[in-house]
Amino acid sequence: MTMGTRVYLARLAGLPVFDPNGDRVGRVRDAVVRLRTTNRPPQIVGLVAEMALRRRIFLPVGRITSMDSEAVVLASGALNLRRFEKRPNELLALEDLLDRRVTVVPEQEGGEENDAVVVDIGMDLNRNTEWMVTRVAVRAHTGRLARRGHIYQVEYNRVRGLVGPTDTQGTSNLIALLEQMRPADMANALQDLPDARRNEVAAALDDRRLADVLEELPEHDQVEILIQLDRERAADVLERMDPDDAADLLAELPKTEQIVLLDLMEPEEAAPVRQLMSYRPGTAGSVMTSEPVILTPDATVAEALARIREPELSPVVAAQVFVARAPSDTPTGKYLGMVHFQRLLREPPSTIVGGLVDSGIEPLRPHLTLHEITRRMATYDLVAMPVVDGTHRLLGAVTVDDVLDHSLPRDWRDRDADAHEDEDLEP
Known part of the structure; x- marks a missing residue:
């Protein structure tokens, strides 16, 4: 491989993926970590790339000839376009490990353990040409919102809790990566997360960004995220959506909830939404934007x-x-x-x-x-x-x-509605 022997995974996120002819295949979205039954470090077995039509596929690490700060390049050969699905013994480095609360064990006996938050994962190429998780970049957890701890690196075997329960996982570093995406791509990434994690990340976005992302999600995901917010926050987000999108989302809620949220919105923001909701579904009045130039x-x-x-x-x-x-x-x-x-x-x-x-x-x-x-x-x-x-x-x-x-069909934004068929592409 024409690449260094150490790569940090968060730095790969969003990089373009090219075939040997220089044609773009997609973008890197994550890396697949395979857990071991022994005490050996987890192995990186491949990358997850997002292609056209929001399809995510698996790229085996053996197919990669180069990965640096600019791009990932693949070797020649057929590319399996089956939609990626995580196996029981696998984790996604950025989705599952980033923002984890961990404990850093001291190098010497008698030293003090430190709480930290994972900000990146480093993998190294061993003599068997396997990419192994060997380093973890962490930020010291100070417990004070006003003061962020310093970032440092430690060996994998000094980190406890990296692959444990997910109830100690935050959102800040994952959001920093997602913020680089367009709203449609971020919405697509959120659909890959477990429901609880998706709702947690969505709630941590600012109102404007969350409004943009909601407009790109399937209706059932929009509703699920909105109802997890307190009503005042939900009304603030609806105010920042385009009136026609806000009207469509409110139409999916019970009538009583519609009334409450519309009443919580600023009157000038609620007025066009109320007007759009008064038209019969499937007509020009119900689908138009009330804010053209x-x-x-x-x-x-x-x-x-x-x-x-x-x-x-x-x-x-x-x-x-x-x-x-x-x-x-x-x-x-x-x-x-x-x-x-x-x-x-x-x-x-x-x-x-x-x-x-x-x-x-x-x-x-x-x-x-x-x-x-x-x-x-x-x-x-x-x-x-x-x-x-x-x-x-x-x-x-x-x-x-x-x-x-x-x-289009109501579920056209829903990734789960797509057919899961095998396809082959000659790069």
């Missing part, structure tokens, strides 16, 4: 471009601006039309958007079905369409991701 007709192209550059906007929402008379919050004044971002890019910054609107496409009405919405969007090659009421006020916009979310 809306400008008055006297706004300039420069102002419009500044709005769609806002980083929190999704690509489909930022693909166009909707022009309406004041007020600009939904429901707006009279809807006038839309301007696509490509048109904005072709015009001088001082141009008034009221003179650029495309008013030739009939807006959607709240009662229209998903079938009709899909037909119209396909006809005009649009990624978003306006929704107006009977007096032509803009209520929101249906985006292509809204349509996909509600057209």
